[in-house]
Amino acid sequence: MFVYGPVPSRRLERSLGVSIIPSKMCSYSCIYCQLGRTTIMKAERESPYVPEDIMKEIVSTAEKNAGNIDYITFAGDGEPTLNKDLGYLIGRCNEELKIKTAVLTNGSMLSLADVRSDLMKADAVNVTFSAPNTAVFEKLHRPHKNIFFEKVREGVNKFAEDYSGRLMIEVMLVDKVNTDREMLISLRRIIDEIKGAEVLVMIPTRPPCEAWAVPPDEEKIAEAINILNGTGTTEMEIGEFGLAEFCGAEEAITEISARHPLRVSQAEMIADKFGKKSVQEMIAKKLVKSVLYRGERFIIPMSLSHESVRSGKEKRDE
Ligand code: SF4
Structure with missing residues (x-):
């Protein structure tokens, strides 16, 4: 795409x-x-x-x-x-x-x-x-x-x-x-x-x-x-x-988060529009991960290489 x-x-x-x-x-x-x-x-x-x-x-x-x-x-x-x-x-x-x-x-x-x-x-x-x-x-x-x-x-x-x-x-x-x-x-x-x-x-x-x-x-x-x-x-x-x-919430959230800053609250709004309850399911399926950065929680794709994620210097849940 x-x-x-x-x-x-x-x-x-x-x-x-x-x-x-x-x-x-x-x-x-x-x-x-x-x-x-x-x-x-x-x-x-x-x-x-x-x-x-x-x-x-x-x-x-x-x-x-x-x-x-x-x-x-x-x-x-x-x-x-x-x-x-x-x-x-x-x-x-x-x-x-x-x-x-x-x-x-x-x-x-x-x-x-x-x-x-x-x-x-x-x-x-x-x-x-x-x-x-x-x-x-x-x-x-x-x-x-x-x-x-x-x-x-x-x-x-x-x-x-x-x-x-x-x-x-x-x-x-x-x-x-x-x-x-x-x-x-x-x-x-x-x-x-x-x-x-x-x-x-x-x-x-x-x-x-x-x-x-x-x-x-x-x-x-x-x-x-x-x-x-x-x-x-x-x-x-x-x-x-x-x-x-986009055909569904998973595709939309994965594609957008790969190219654009996407807060968890924004990802949840997108999921809502496709009738999905939350992005937690995507996180559990390891399609994306959530990272805390400067007091805001973001969604990023699993494939991205971020020192902050790997080193655990920022709090995270994956
Ligand atoms: S490495 Fe620098 S120039 Fe290249 S995409 Fe990232 S921010 Fe842009």
């Missing part, structure tokens, strides 16, 4: 997610990744699926959810710019559906002209840029050996020079990794060079793959928002999930 949602998004309202990359194929292995550690590390583009199969699913789900989608968002299980059909797919969505398109990218491939040209077609592009220097970049993202901080910075700037859509620069704050005041001031200088960027300050809102990758305290978050002249998007999103394309 390539398409999920629509899901409520902190940045893109009601977003129909499209995942065009095999699970956990990425050019980074971020310490805060909600999908677990990267299993397929790549820095070259490929064509892993038949584009027509992806388009069929997008069109069919968009029709079932007509009037209920603000953006078709290419994101999902890994880094979407690794799929070389991305530009073609955005172009087809623009031509065939009257819905805005967005891409959530880690920015690592923007040094390539073909990637920049693909993203030019999207109405909104959200680029992660959270490090002020190589050392922090490597600690936060653990990039592919051919991805370099200065090249990424240069690629983002080149893209911004020519892009006329909505450009969001997402800064993910991880306590004691990129939250030092001097670091934030350096990061602000770098971001100021990116033309037309809207800065979004984020924190990991779902269990990160490394237990020590925790958000800073409220005071630090406020300081970062101030220094970066950004908007804080540090709260969990609220809203309903689109369920039209």
Whole structure:
């Protein structure tokens, strides 16, 4: 399944997610990744699926959810710019559906002209840029050996020079990794060079793959928002999930939780809609597990590799 949602998004309202990359194929292995550690590390583009199969699913789900989608968002299980059909797919969505398109990218491939040209077609592009220097970049993202901080910075700037859509620069704050005041001031200088960027300050809102990758305290978050002249998007999103394309509660909860933060209370609402009493049965059947993170209980798929789950540093029941 390539398409999920629509899901409520902190940045893109009601977003129909499209995942065009095999699970956990990425050019980074971020310490805060909600999908677990990267299993397929790549820095070259490929064509892993038949584009027509992806388009069929997008069109069919968009029709079932007509009037209920603000953006078709290419994101999902890994880094979407690794799929070389991305530009073609955005172009087809623009031509065939009257819905805005967005891409959530880690920015690592923007040094390539073909990637920049693909993203030019999207109405909104959200680029992660959270490090002020190589050392922090490597600690936060653990990039592919051919991805370099200065090249990424240069690629983002080149893209911004020519892009006329909505450009969001997402800064993910991880306590004691990129939250030092001097670091934030350096990061602000770098971001100021990116033309037309809207800065979004984020924190990991779902269990990160490394237990020590925790958000800073409220005071630090406020300081970062101030220094970066950004908007804080540090709260969990609220809203309903689109369920039209799912056959049952188990499929819906497993698919959504694999790609999107899903609190137990939200999973129970989904189960309710399919006439199921609770998600406890799914937990007992070991289809998903429940993890306590920052006072909220989340559902995550059994397959995700999370240090916080394995190490028992967070309370859990499985
Ligand atoms: S957070 Fe995004 S960029 Fe980082 S490893 Fe996960 S999928 Fe890749």
